[in-house]
Amino acid sequence: MGIDFAGKTVLVTGASSGIGREIALRFAVARSCLALTYFEHKAEAEEVAELCRGLGAPEVLIASLQLADDDSLRTLVETVVDRFGAIDILVNNAGVIVWRPFLAQDFGDIESQLRVNLEGVMKLMWAFLPMVSDAVITIGSTATLHQSRTPPTYCATKWGLRGFVKALAVERPGKRFVSVHPTVTATRMNDQQGMPPERVADVVFRVAAGDIEVEPGGDVDMRDYADA
Numbered sequence: 001m002g003i004d005f006a007g008k009t010v011l012v013t014g015a016s017s018g019i020g021r022e023i024a025l026r027f028a029v030a031r032s033c034l035a036l037t038y039f040e041h042k043a044e045a046e047e048v049a050e051l052c053r054g055l056g057a058p059e060v061l062i063a064s065l066q067l068a069d070d071d072s073l074r075t076l077v078e079t080v081v082d083r084f085g086a087i088d089i090l091v092n093n094a095g096v097i098v099w100r101p102f103l104a105q106d107f108g109d110i111e112s113q114l115r116v117n118l119e120g121v122m123k124l125m126w127a128f129l130p131m132v133s134d135a136v137i138t139i140g141s142t143a144t145l146h147q148s149r150t151p152p153t154y155c156a157t158k159w160g161l162r163g164f165v166k167a168l169a170v171e172r173p174g175k176r177f178v179s180v181h182p183t184v185t186a187t188r189m190n191d192q193q194g195m196p197p198e199r200v201a202d203v204v205f206r207v208a209a210g211d212i213e214v215e216p217g218g219d220v221d222m223r224d225y226a227d228a
Contacts, residue, residue: 002206002209002210002211003134003208003209003210004030005027005030005031005032005088005089005208005209006030006031006032007031007032007033007058008032008033008088008089008134009032009033009034009035009084009086009087009088009089010024010027010032010033010034010035010087010088010089010090010091010208011034011035011036011037011080011087011089011090011091011128012024012027012034012035012036012037012091012093013037013065013067013091013092013093013094013124014037014038014039014093014094014095015034015036015037015038015045015048015062015093016036016038016039016041016042016044016045016048017041017044017048018197019093019139019182019197019200019201020036020091020093020094021044021048021197022197022198022200022201023091023093023200023201023204023205024036024048024052025048025051025052025055025201026198026201026202026204026205027052027057027089027205027208028051028052028053028055028056028057028060029055029056030056030205031056031057031058032057032089033057033058033059033060033084034049034052034057034059034060034061035061035063035080035083035084035087036048036049036052036060036061036062036063037062037063037064037065037076037094038062038063038064038065039064039065039066039094042062042064045062046062048062049062059083059084061079061080061083061084063075063076063079063080064076065094067094067115067116067119067120067121067123067124068112068115068116068119068120070123073120073123073124073127074127076124077127077128080128081131085131086131086132086133087128087131087132087133088132088133088134088135089132089134089135089136089137089208090125090128090132090135090136090137091136091137091138091139091204091208092121092124092125092136092137092138092139092161093139094116094120094121095116095117095139095157096112096113096116096117097113097150097151097154098112098113098151098153098154099151100151101151102151102152102153105151105153109153110153113153113154113157114153114156114157117154117157117158117161118157118160118161118164121138121161121164122164125168129172129175132175134175134176134208135175135176135177135178135207135208136165136168136175136176136177136178137178137179137180137204137207137208138161138165138177138178138179138180139179139180139181139182139200139204140158140161140162140165140179140180140181140182140219141154141155141158141181141182142181142182142183142221142222142223143155143158144158144159144162144181145181145219145221161179162179162219165177165178165179165217166217167217168217169216169217169218170216170217173216176214176216177216177217178207178214178217178218178219178220179217179218179219179220180200180203180204180207180219180220180222181219181220181221181222182195182200182222183195183222183223183226195222195226199222199225199226200222203220203222203225207220
């Protein structure tokens with residue numbers, strides 16, 4: 001039997017649209033308390049929050065987050081601690097991609113992807129891990145599981161994140177660390193083409209609930225759930 005998430009607190013980054021939005025809605029149905037972050041799309045985040053309340057989430061907090069900004073990270077930590085005290089599940093979903101070949105990207109493109117997708121997530125986890133009671137689920141990419149035409153900078157950030165999760169699982173065996181790797185998914189990042197984000201969200205929820213068993217630091221390949 002899976003974990004009952006009623007009343008438990010779940011933090012989802014990048015929750016204003018796409019995969020993050022659907023993850024938030026899935027935990028709302030389970031009556032979880034939610035902390036949801038957004039970057040630029042506050043109105044969309046507010047809409048997601050209202051939907052979550054309507055689905056049964058007893059408490060929903062939305063907060064701005066720029067993963068490349070240390071002050072933004074600190075503010076998020078203070079805001080979440082003030083409201084919830086601690087969290088049970090952390091879902092690292094927020095990320096960016098520049099859809100240009102490596103040599104067509106400039107230093108700013110490279111830096112922004114590294115700062116958000118890798119450095120920012122590492123700092124976020126450094127700040128929140130002491131208050132996470134159960135699991136950290138990180139959204140990776142199937143580009144780290146096979147040869148890919150995805151731009152190399154983005155691939156590098158996701159490879160680094162996958163290795164980071166595996167190393168953390170060894171260093172901190174008291175918590176569950178899992179990477180869920182979507183294939184091309186119908187989000188803003190992919191011009192709404194690909195796998196439905198609801199499918200990714202369902203797998204993330206099942207991993208969190210223990211219905212999909214994963215070894216510590218292990219990987220869930222969404223290609224295995226393409227027809228689920």
